[in-house]
Amino acid sequence: MNKRNNTIKGVFLPFAVLLMFSSCAETPGPDEGAADARTIRFASAALTRAAIDDANGLNTPGESFSVWGNYTDNTSGSGTVTGVFDAEKVTYSEGTGWGYENTEYWYPGKTYRFYALHPSVDGLGEGTEATCDYEGSFSVTGFDATHGIDLMVARAEPREINSVQDPAAPVAFAFAHRLARLSFAVKAVGCEATVTAFKVNGVTWKADLSCPASGNPSWSDPQKTADGDSRLTKAGGEITVADGTTVSMLGDVLLPPHTADELAADAVISMAYRLKGDTEDRMAAVKLATGTITQWDAGQQYSYTLTVSASSITLTWKVKAWDEQDTEVSWGPDETGGTN
Structure with a gap:
């Protein structure tokens, strides 16, 4: 996709960023092989700096988005909220795909919620700040459109993990253009x-x-x-x-x-x-x-x-x-x- 210079409310892109999760034990520190199998992973792609048309414009080395996530202590979705990701930067690398630094795992008996912002917070430009609360409300202050950034947000469906045997089905983000x-x-x-x-x-x-x-x-x-x-x-x-x-x-x-x-x-x-x-x-x-x-x-x-x-x-x-x-x-x- 060619890069360019410098976007129906609730419109969703015809592609999704998939987060690949595996279940894990409540107690952290599983053996190396098991931990690798149960790590929260990101499959598919993030986004280019200009307008995003389709999934082919996503898998670009160096591109990134930010993820917020949390879980509650029961499957009804109420109770104490525990943070999982706080504007975690997820970056695409050639050969390895999407990755991030602070590895997280599924815990059984929890309801998870995940939210995403493109581009990653550090790619919004100087003077621009972005936050997301535990319910998925985004706030972006000082957004400068002259940087040519395709600003998008996404909210995944809540996900219940009932046991360590739950399959690691991908969780999809459907991004919506905000410009x-x-x-x-x-x-x-x-x-x-x-x-x-x-x-x-x-x-x-x-x-x-x-x-x-x-x-x-x-x-x-x-x-x-x-x-x-x-x-x-x-x-x-x-x-x-x-x-x-x-x-x-x-x-x-x-x-x-x-x-x-x-x-x-x-x-x-x-x-x-x-x-x-x-x-x-x-x-x-x-x-x-x-x-x-x-x-x-x-x-x-x-x-x-x-x-x-x-x-x-x-x-x-x-x-x-x-x-x-x-x-x-x-x-x-x-x-x-x-x-x-």
């Missing part, structure tokens, strides 16, 4: 266009996520892109868009969801461009809220294209499945979604 996935492109029709500046303003690039064990996730304390900053800005100088071609401006963009009010109020594409023969830039400012796309939901993908001709500039868009890719050049969206 919206976006792409922005420019297409030239009947002309050649040179884009000299391209920026998305008025959208949230940093915020805090509250993801309760039950109920809907929510974002707070948003910070938005604005004129004068370098966020969501085309880099690398001028870009020439030949007649009939479509060129991506920002690559793969992952941002927190936006409500209808947030998108309608501030979100805009600002672009400076020239047509062949122009001596000065033409300026365009186009709002991102459309008749079809009134908000951005987590787990959904939105493609925007500015189509430039000699006499006009129009915005076209499409709402797509998370893993749907375009057939045009460099992430250029097709134009079946609508126009402004």
